[in-house]
Amino acid sequence: MKKVVAYVYLTRAIGLFCLSFSVLAQSVAPLPAPEEVVAVQPPLQLRGGSTLTFLGMGIYDTRLWSTSSFALDQYDQYPFALELQYRRSLSGKLIAKRSLQEMQRQSSFDSTQADNWLARMQALFPDVKAGDRITGFNQPGVGARFAVNGKPVGELRDALFAKLFFGIWLSPQTSESAMRCALAQCS
Numbered sequence: 001m002k003k004v005v006a007y008v009y010l011t012r013a014i015g016l017f018c019l020s021f022s023v024l025a026q027s028v029a030p031l032p033a034p035e036e037v038v039a040v041q042p043p044l045q046l047r048g049g050s051t052l053t054f055l056g057m058g059i060y061d062t063r064l065w066s067t068s069s070f071a072l073d074q075y076d077q078y079p080f081a082l083e084l085q086y087r088r089s090l091s092g093k094l095i096a097k098r099s100l101q102e103m104q105r106q107s108s109f110d111s112t113q114a115d116n117w118l119a120r121m122q123a124l125f126p127d128v129k130a131g132d133r134i135t136g137f138n139q140p141g142v143g144a145r146f147a148v149n150g151k152p153v154g155e156l157r158d159a160l161f162a163k164l165f166f167g168i169w170l171s172p173q174t175s176e177s178a179m180r181c182a183l184a185q186c187s
Contacts, residue, residue: 036135036147037065037081044081050182051087058087062169064183072184075170076140076163082170082183083135086128095128096121103164106173117161124154138166 037044044065052059066080100118103109124146125134135147144162145155156162167174174180 033065034083034133034135034150036150036152037083040065040079040081040137042067042079044079047080048183048185050179052176052179059090060084060086062179062183064169070184072170072180072186075166075184076138076159079138079140080166081135081137082166083133085131085133087130089129090127092125092127093122095125095134099125099165099168102168102175105175106164106167106171109160109164117156117158120156120161124156126153136166138162 033044033046044067047064047066047070049061049063051061061084063083063085064080065083067078070078070080096118099121100114103117104114126148128134128148133147133149135150137145137147139145139155139162141159142162143155143157143159144165146153164171169176169183170180172180180186
């Protein structure tokens with residue numbers, strides 16, 4: 001009997017823990033486009049936004065800026081900007097490591113490629129604090145470039161990297177499907 005009760009409590013605890021990873025799919029408050037987004041040609045417009053939470057705590061707000069012709073099922077073929085505004089402090093190394101793990105959910109790639117991408121992301125992504133923004137720009141067929149708090153920090157000229165990196169939020173294999181739909185305004 002004790003084992004059954006313990007199992008029920010464990011099952012409930014796991015369920016609550018899984019729910020704590022949920023994404024708040026409501027719209028993020030509209031803000032003016034950041035300078036680095038305004039400068040992009042062709043012009044980008046706000047498509048959608050969401051908030052990532054963990055254990056009930058907001059981790060970051062995200063906004064997708066895209067052209068009006070943007071198609072979610074072919075996201076890697078369109079120019080867009082994905083803006084993350086952090087709500088708390090996080091290590092840049094942790095951001096890079098978690099990004100790589102999420103990229104691996106979408107496609108397999110060898111350890112040499114993984115090590116290369118991880119090193120590049122660790123060089124690009126600084127430690128962040130509440131209010132800091134990292135904005136990634138998809139350059140179709142070329143790769144991705146990044147800005148931190150509006151200042152360019154570098155690029156990774158690799159189209160597969162860009163597809164998998166932005167796929168963290170936009171791919172059908174994302175771990176956050178509610179966020180994907182909130183960003184792209186799924187029907």
